[in-house]
Amino acid sequence: MRAVVAGGGIVGLTSAIALRRQGIDAVVCEQAPEIRAVGAGLGLWANALAVFDELGIGAELRAIGRPAEMRFRGPAGGLLETPGFGEEDHRYLLVHRARLNELLAEEVGKENIRLNARVAGFDESDSAVVARLEDGSSLEADVLVGADGAYSRVRSGLLPGIDAVAHEGHYAWRSVVEPPEGVTIREGVVVVGERRARGGYVPTADGTVYWLVNQFDSGELEGTRKEQAALRAALLDTTGWNPALLDLIASTPEDEVLCNQIMLVPPLPRWASGRVVLAGDSAHALSPHITAGASLGVEDALLLARLLASAGDPAAALAAYQDDRIPHYARVTELSKRVEDSATPEEFALNYVTFTRWMLHR
Template sequence: MRAVVIGGGIVGLTSGLALRRAGVDVVVHEHAPEIRAAGAGLGLWANALAVFDELGIGDQVRAIGKPSEMYFHDPAGRLLETPGFDADDHRYLLVHRAKLTDLLADAVGRERIRLATGFQAYDEHDDHVTVRLTDGTSEDADVLVGADGAYSAVRAQLVPGSAAQEHPGHHAWRAVIPATGTAVRENRLILGHDRCRGGYVRTYDGNVYWLLNQFDSPPLTGTRKQQALERVVHLQEGGRDTLLADLIAATPEEQILHNQIMVVPPLPHWVSARVVLAGDAAHAMSPHITAGATLGIEDAALLSGLLTTTDDVPAALAAYEATQIPRYAHVARLSAAVEHARTPQEFARHYVAFSHWMITQQPQRPGKHPVRA
């Protein structure tokens, strides 16, 4: 079997690696001239780490990450309790996105990655798909995997009219900076007022990752740093915990990343006979559930497992879609419950309910069983 993967991000590279380890002849095409990752830190939950263990790189991933816990505090510094859930439901690994991308590219094999070759179009045939690329070349394959993110060009052809949409008023700011001049003795995630949340966590290499986001934000004014500082006051109460404000103030303007959050609307289908979507190309959602990478890694593992246990590619893709579309409808409902929580206490409870479900209710793969860390 031969597979063409579009997209050299985490999900595309994981898809390439999973297929390659299963004996598939795979090539990954990336439109950029180099493998690079936009963003700062990301969280990997137990189900993503189980996939990486199966692919033989779990220890390497853990070596570039820092074990962390997703507990929340209110602006007064009080821990928001979540009775009924245990420590496993809060644990994740914080990794630097660029370091993980480089690790995956090395594991796939750089010789299997074609840079500066973006996707242009595909032509499906009864027994193969022809993938046309922006450099004028083309590839024939048994299957085309579109893992090219929220702005997926593959999705644009497979599901016309499905362009990514703004999540109205939802903005995020973040950065990774050296932990110099400011003592960060513990991780802290804060659920504040005016629909703001944020916090800071220590990374494995001694740096600090801070983040801040707001739902229903008023129109933005000023620089990125000014925007973040304007909102950080909603995470403080009674003069407590000004560390996040100090970290933002200490961050050079050019290192602060800002995003208008974009989402992909629910799709009527994810596959055709020879084309399939994975990761954000299929289901980009709001990052407030901090699970986009983990869920996309699950997509890659399930897809690989189905494709490599049958010679019937259309049947494998149909099984993938039949599993994942209902799963992500449920993910969307759980995500909405977190987003629309009326109080910090409700947010914390809905969040841990989501993480518990995600870890314990993994899609069943051929020959595999869900793993609980």
């Protein structure tokens, strides 16, 4: 069996690794001239680490990451307690997106990755699927996996007119920096602040620090990206208990501050046809306030590879995959919305750890 994977991000590369582990010839088509990552730090939860362990690269992954805990503080600095939940419900691994993508690309093998090769569409028959590339060339395969993100061309071909939509008023600012002189970061701090702002920072494995600020209902943005981020960071410290986040933002070069309008993919009526299937953000781009998009997406990759290897034909495998994933993500969406709608920081922390426990122990 041969598969074409559209998209060389985390889920696309993991899909190719999982497929190849099952004896399926998989080639990745990436639109960019190199394998690269948009973003900075990335949290991987235990469910994702279990996927990478099964694929045989868990040790290498842990070597480039740093263990961390997702525990929230309020805007005055107090720890938000989550009674009834254990340490394992809070733990995750922080990795740098670029280093993770490099590791995954090495595992796929350069010879199995085509760069400058965006999948623009496809033609499907009962016996095969032909992926049409933007440069006019094409690739024939038994299965096309659309792991090409929130703006997926594969999804557009499978479900015309269903596009990613803006999560109105929801923005995120982030970067990875060296701590400025006089600022020592020994542990991560994550805060649920005023006016629906959240954010904080986490030290990484290489001595840098990943900082992040989010806000729901941001309103119209004004000023530079650094000024926008600093304005939200001030909502996370109402008593002067922890000025480090503002110091980190101030030390970040303007062109290294990433700012994104958060985009979501609405619930889809289907994820697959007989030869074409969606995985990761192309099927379920999530809000980053649950910090679990990648962890959930790599589960898609492993399940899909297992089913393709064990089913009698691709259509049956893709149907079984869709039947599993659609109700699964309906529950993810429900729990994510519960976190988003939390009325207080205390409620946010409790709803968040309720979600992580479900994700890790379901």
